[in-house]
Amino acid sequence: MPSSSAPFPKEPSGEVDVAVLGAGSAGIAAARRLLAAGLSVAVLEARRRVGGRAVTVTLKGHPVDLGAHWLHNGPINPLVRLARARGEPLRQAPGERHLLVGGRPATRNQSASLSRAFAQADAAIGRAMRRAEDQAAARVLPPLGPFGRRVLAVEGLVSGRPFDEVSLHDVPDMDYGDNFFIGGGLGAYVARLARPVPVRLGIAARTLDWSGKGVRVETDAGTLRARAAVVTLPMAVLQREGLRFTPGLPAPIREAIHGFVPGVYEHVILHWPDAPFRGPDRLAILLGRREEPPGLLTRIDGTPFHFFELDLPTASRFDGRDPDAPGRYARAVLADQFGHRAIRTLQVCRSTAWRHDPFSGASWAVVPPGLVAIRDWLKAPVADRVWFAGEALSRAQWGTVGGAWAEGERAASEIAARLRPKRPDPAIS
Numbered sequence: 549m550p551s552s553s554a555p556f557p558k559e560p561s562g563e564v565d566v567a568v569l570g571a572g573s574a575g576i577a578a579a580r581r582l583l584a585a586g587l588s589v590a591v592l593e594a595r596r597r598v599g600g601r602a603v604t605v606t607l608k609g610h611p612v613d614l615g616a617h618w619l620h621n622g623p624i625n626p627l628v629r630l631a632r633a634r635g636e637p638l639r640q641a642p643g644e645r646h647l648l649v650g651g652r653p654a655t656r657n658q659s660a661s662l663s664r665a666f667a668q669a670d671a672a673i674g675r676a677m678r679r680a681e682d683q684a685a686a687r688v689l690p691p692l693g694p695f696g697r698r699v700l701a702v703e704g705l706v707s708g709r710p711f712d713e714v715s716l717h718d719v720p721d722m723d724y725g726d727n728f729f730i731g732g733g734l735g736a737y738v739a740r741l742a743r744p745v746p747v748r749l750g751i752a753a754r755t756l757d758w759s760g761k762g763v764r765v766e767t768d769a770g771t772l773r774a775r776a777a778v779v780t781l782p783m784a785v786l787q788r789e790g791l792r793f794t795p796g797l798p799a800p801i802r803e804a805i806h807g808f809v810p811g812v813y814e815h816v817i818l819h820w821p822d823a824p825f826r827g828p829d830r831l832a833i834l835l836g837r838r839e840e841p842p843g844l845l846t847r848i849d850g851t852p853f854h855f856f857e858l859d860l861p862t863a864s865r866f867d868g869r870d871p872d873a874p875g876r877y878a879r880a881v882l883a884d885q886f887g888h889r890a891i892r893t894l895q896v897c898r899s900t901a902w903r904h905d906p907f908s909g910a911s912w913a914v915v916p917p918g919l920v921a922i923r924d925w926l927k928a929p930v931a932d933r934v935w936f937a938g939e940a941l942s943r944a945q946w947g948t949v950g951g952a953w954a955e956g957e958r959a960a961s962e963i964a965a966r967l968r969p970k971r972p973d974p975a976i977s
Contacts, residue, residue: 563773564588565967566960567765569753569791570780571745572600573738573949574937577626577956578778579745585964590772591745592765594752595907598742600782602949604733607897610851611733612817614900615911616949617848617855619728620720625950626957627737628728637731639849642830646846650836651885662833665692665699673719684917685719686712698835705842705859708811708914708947717920718946729829731849734949757794758933775967778959780938780952783808784909797930804925808940810910811947812860812903815845816878820894821852824886839881853897856882863903874899912947913940927958932966935959 566582568575571593579589597603601615618641622628631638647654647662654662669689676688685703689711692699700711707714730737755766756777765772781791786805796802825832828850834841843857856878866873875896882891902911915922923943926936937959938952945951 562590564590565775566590566963567592567753567763567772567774567777568780569756569765569777570600570938571595571598571742571747571749572780572938573602573627573952574780574939574956574959575600575778576738576742576745577953578780578937578960579747579956580741581957581960582964583744585960587964587967589746590774591747592751592753592767592772593747593749596750597739598745598747598749599735599738600952601902601908601911602735602738604735604739605898607817607853608819610849610853611736612848612853612897613733613735614817614898615735615902617729617734617845618948619730619734619950620726620948621945621950622726622728624944625728625948626953627950630741631728631730631737636737638728639731639829641727641729642827644827644830646825646830646832648832648834648836648885651834651887654835661693662695662698665695666702668692669699669703673716676716677719681716682918682920683716684712685714685716686710688716695835698833698840701840701842701859702833704861705813705857708813708910708912709809709860709916713809713914713916715915715917715920718915720947729849738949753791755792755794756934758931759795763933776933776935776963778935778937778956778963780936780956782908782910782938783913783940784810785907788909793934800925801928801930801936804922807915807919807922808913809916810903811912811914812858812863813911814858814863814874814900814902815855816858816874816896817898817900818854818856818878818894819852819897820854820891822890822893823847823852823854824890825854834881834885837881837884839884841878841881841885863901871899871901872896914947929962935963 565587566589568579568591571591579591582589603614604611619628672688704711706720751767753765757764762775763777825846828847830846832844832846842859842862845855902908923941926941929935937955941955942951
């Protein structure tokens with residue numbers, strides 16, 4: 549559990565200024581800002597660790613992220629800015645990628661054709677976004693030539709849903725030159741940021757009662773009272789009423805919560821010393837075979853580890869099957885691409901399944917066509933006592949740890965302005 553000098557009830561009962569539900573990126577960010585403003589805080593986390601969908605484990609002596617691993621949108625990402633201020637080991641994602649067709653490096657014409665297809669897609673989406681109408685992102689794309697199917701597959705992978713199920717106004721930024729990784733893993737970085745925060749692990753909030761002057765949070769271990777609450781639980785958890793609200797939430801808030809659909813982005817973690825890729829952290833696109841991987845991130849941090857990415861259609865093939873099925877699929881695809889001799893040293897270390905994780909329910913939350921406004925609906929506080937925060941509320945950085953962090957800070961700043969905090973704490977940095 550993160551250490552802290554901040555006051556915290558001996559049990560998950562008592563009274564504080566703000567109750568923060570969830571110790572993922574949004575919850576940690578909110579708690580840090582509230583503590584810095586001089587407010588007392590209690591953070592309740594159902595898992596027995598912090599970080600939410602950002603978690604780093606050690607495999608074969610190397611730190612490897614099981615969930616979030618990119619720091620997207622560097623110029624606006626608060627975690628990139630904070631990492632620089634703290635002297636954290638940032639490294640910029642390379643702009644170049646591997647492109648292989650039929651197991652061989654692509655020709656110059658093939659590379660140019662693929663780049664042209666991505667550029668045409670980006671330009672069409674940019675033009676369409678300037679219109680008021682919200683529609684499926686796939687509908688605005690022109691014919692993209694021989695690599696059009698690949699563009700749609702990549703866009704669907706990074707969106708978390710097939711591209712015809714994604715709002716035009718929620719298409720993620722594909723400029724990888726602005727992205728970063730962090731040495732030691734993103735999950736480990738988020739855990740370091742949680743050290744000053746008073747977190748109680750293994751304590752799930754069951755009911756949030758906002759009928760009185762403040763709020764009451766009912767848990768299996770007691771009742772916590774607070775002047776306000778920040779709810780950072782994933783949309784999929786809120787949709788299945790993993791947290792009950794008393795009284796029920798206002799209709800616009802309920803409609804917003806239930807408007808999201810689950811985004812799926814899983815990966816099979818491979819240890820493959822003899823992989824035919826050079827240079828760290830480069831994306832690989834493998835074409836020209838019967839099965840084409842939705843995505844592949846190679847030689848992470850210069851190690852023999854690789855992420856074989858699974859989009860929603862591919863990951864769904866393995867629902868109800870044994871846990872080794874995604875790994876067998878990854879081996880079969882790579883053997884088809886490079887031959888069985890080439891994968892002799894390949895080992896499958898782990899496969900993720902965030903869509904089945906009871907504390908997550910999805911990799912992130914996706915806005916379907918026509919509902920682009922729901923991210924903003926959730927930013928309105930309920931009776932000036934309950935705030936929502938998390939990646940789902942971010943317009944510019946949805947689906948990311950940076951977006952969750954920014955939304956946690958936003959909610960905390962609004963609460964601090966209303967509760968007239970005591971003496972600020974300069975130690976939170």
